[in-house]
Amino acid sequence: MGAPRRNRKKVQRPADIWNTQRITDEHKLRDDFGLKNLNELWRATSEIRRVRRNVRAVLSGRIQESNGKELVSRLSRYGIVKEGANLDDLLEIKPENMLERRLQTVVLRKGLAKTSKQARQLITHGFIAIDGRRAKSPGYLVSKRDEEKISYYKPIDIENTKANITPPEAAAAPLKEADASEGETK
Numbered sequence: 001m002g003a004p005r006r007n008r009k010k011v012q013r014p015a016d017i018w019n020t021q022r023i024t025d026e027h028k029l030r031d032d033f034g035l036k037n038l039n040e041l042w043r044a045t046s047e048i049r050r051v052r053r054n055v056r057a058v059l060s061g062r063i064q065e066s067n068g069k070e071l072v073s074r075l076s077r078y079g080i081v082k083e084g085a086n087l088d089d090l091l092e093i094k095p096e097n098m099l100e101r102r103l104q105t106v107v108l109r110k111g112l113a114k115t116s117k118q119a120r121q122l123i124t125h126g127f128i129a130i131d132g133r134r135a136k137s138p139g140y141l142v143s144k145r146d147e148e149k150i151s152y153y154k155p156i157d158i159e160n161t162k163a164n165i166t167p168p169e170a171a172a173a174p175l176k177e178a179d180a181s182e183g184e185t186k
Contacts, residue, residue, distance in 0.1 A: 034116025
C-alpha cells in the first residue's frame, strides 16, 4: 500500500551529468568534507537552490518581505550567513557554507576527531552528543547555539585507539615463537 503521504526526492541531481569540471569539483568537495557519496553534496546544493529561489521570489514581490526576514534569521541562526545579512547576501552562499555546518564537519573542526572519516564514524556509532543527547546523523545541521554544546557521549580516548589495537602479524608472532620452542623440546 505505501505511506499515506507523498514521498518526494530530497536531492536534485545535476543537469549536466558528464561535465568534467563539475565532477572534479564535486569529488574535491566530497573528499574535503568526508562525505559518504555525492548525494550528500547534492542535498546541500538543492537546499541552496531552494533558498535562492525563495529570495528571488521575495525580491520580485511574489512573497511577503516577512518571509525573507525569517529566511535570513534562520540561516544566520545556523551560521551559514552573518548576523547582519540581507537578502542579497543569501544569493551569494555556496554549498561549502552549508557543508561547514554539518555535525561531521563541526566535530572535526572542534578537534573531537582526527579525520573527517573518523568524525563520521564516531557520530554513527553514538560517541558524539549535543547538549547531552546522542546524535547519530552526520548530516545534522548544527546551530551556532548548539556548537559549544557538542561533546563525547561516551568516554573515548582518540589518541590511543590505534595504539591499543595490535596488528595481526604482531599477535601471531608470539604464537609462532611458542610453536617453534615446543618443537625443539620434543
